[in-house]
Amino acid sequence: MTTRRSYNQYCGLASALNVLGERWTLLIIRELLMGPRRYSELLSDLPGLGTNLLSERLKFLVENEVVRQTDVQGTGFRLSYELTETGLRLRPAVLSLARWGMEFVDEVAETDVVRAHWGFLAVEAMIDTARVGAVGESYEFRVEGEIFHIDVADGKARAVKGPASNPAMVAVTDATTFVRIGSGRLTPLAAMVTGKLSLEGGIDAVLRCCELLGLEAGPAQTAAAGVAHRV
Amino acid sequence: MTTRRSYNQYCGLASALNVLGERWTLLIIRELLMGPRRYSELLSDLPGLGTNLLSERLKFLVENEVVRQTDVQGTGFRLSYELTETGLRLRPAVLSLARWGMEFVDEVAETDVVRAHWGFLAVEAMIDTARVGAVGESYEFRVEGEIFHIDVADGKARAVKGPASNPAMVAVTDATTFVRIGSGRLTPLAAMVTGKLSLEGGIDAVLRCCELLGLEAGPAQTAAAGVAHRV
DNA sequence: CTGCATCCGCCTCGATACTG
DNA sequence: CAGTATCGAGGCGGATGCAG
DSSP states (O other): OOOOOOOOBOSHHHHHHHHHOSTTHHHHHHHHHTSOBOHHHHHHHSTTOOHHHHHHHHHHHHHTTSEEEEESSTTSOEEEEEEOHHHHTTHHHHHHHHHHHGGGOOSOOTTOBOOTTHHHHHHHHHOOGGGOOSOOEEEEEEETTEEEEEEEETTEEEEEESOOSSOSEEEEEOHHHHHHHHTTSSOHHHHHHTTSEEEEEOHHHHHHHHHHTTOOOSSSHHHHHHHHTTO | OOOOOOOOBOSHHHHHHHHHOSTTHHHHHHHHHTSOBOHHHHHHHSTTOOHHHHHHHHHHHHHTTSEEEEESSTTSSSEEEEEOHHHHTTHHHHHHHHHHHGGGOOSOOTTOBOOTTHHHHHHHHHOOGGGOOSSOEEEEEEETTEEEEEEEETTEEEEEESOOSSOSEEEEEOHHHHHHHHTTSSOHHHHHHTTSEEEEEOHHHHHHHHHHTTOOOSSSHHHHHHHHTTO
16 A cells, blocks of 8 residues: 555655655645645645645655644544655755746736745745855835845845844735746836835845845846835 | 646746756756756766656757757757756856755665766765865865865865865865765775775875865774875 | 557456445 | 555567667
8 A cells, every 4th residue: 555656766856756746736735834734724735636636745744753743632533744854854955946937937817826825936946155144134025915035144044934023125915926026037126116126125136136035126127226115 | 838837926936847857857957067068968867867857858848949050060960959048047056955865875775776977076075164174175085986176275175176286185085985075974084994085195184184075084084194195 | 670650368446435 | 545456558578589
């Protein structure tokens, strides 16, 4: 029953894919990278995934100690699923894949699903560690109710859930616009002009944030900054 | 015909998996990360992969501009497949997955396949960029005829095919032993005792190389070094 | 011989229905 | 809410065919 198909290769990548390679598995991991989830939450955030497959995937991941289930009490109520230490170590690999896939994100289709909390992972994936500036500041993002921010300090940048204490920039937008900007199909400037994005904060902070995320602010960087400080 | 199954999610990871997520695809990418390959070479290095699937995967990857076909000569007879710029950008993601999967590498089974050139990718994945020392030197590896080395210079380490010009250490072993060491199931010291691994070079260089690859040389680091300088 | 295409049995996937 | 049971459609894997 637990015997699954294997690549039968004595190699790290093949072993990783023996665990993660089947359909939906890495998307389940993505969800759990943003915190523990209940069974029904996973089902509703991953449309197209059948309940039998979710059940089977979770069971398999638990067996392989990538995911664990946490009970509230000993009552047998299985409350939620969360990543183990091993599972959490997948973060760089998942972010790296997500970053690569950004350029394959097509224009949004009728049937496409978007979730606001995916923006968190998108931002984390977009952070260009080579372009972290010397300044220490935070940029806050509010995507359809989901709030998170980037903290830049000590030459490192990290994505954190929740609001920033004293953000140098605040961006408010919807999930679709967020992904379109991230995929390069829309510039922040263009999004602001159409009212899909609002930015608060200083010109310099906005430009540094765009730089950090590898975004061109718009047709002319200075033009974008000019708009930004008026909003 | 070319319409394939899609996750229908407006997200970088889902888009990446729409291209790479099907069975065998990432293993084909792994092969091509180590240079252009002919169709028949891919078939023989990926046992279990049917010829129809290989054909289909390659066609799909070419359509998505991850892989391109090149004629060896102008004859059009002998084709080889190689990664495009987009495909080459998968290197960090593949290495990251390979690194994660190392701990899932079980003891080698009867049915398991090993290829010497996989050692190259394994070494590249194991390099711990946080532990690159200040010294500039090279470590050479000879795995069943495949020769490659790590160059450490300017605080960076990179894996290179071919022999090193003036290696501070030379390791000779077989592919299975190589992977067993990489997965932590065997220490370099233990491998040397059983004659599966031979090391040449100074004590310090060997220890620095182990440090760089995140390996414990053996039960006692100094003991391993003691053996190393006698070989 | 290389580089595929075709055919076929089987297993996985995905949707729906059902149970505690 | 959290799964299990069932079943048709399609992807997978092996064998075979075939053209350059």
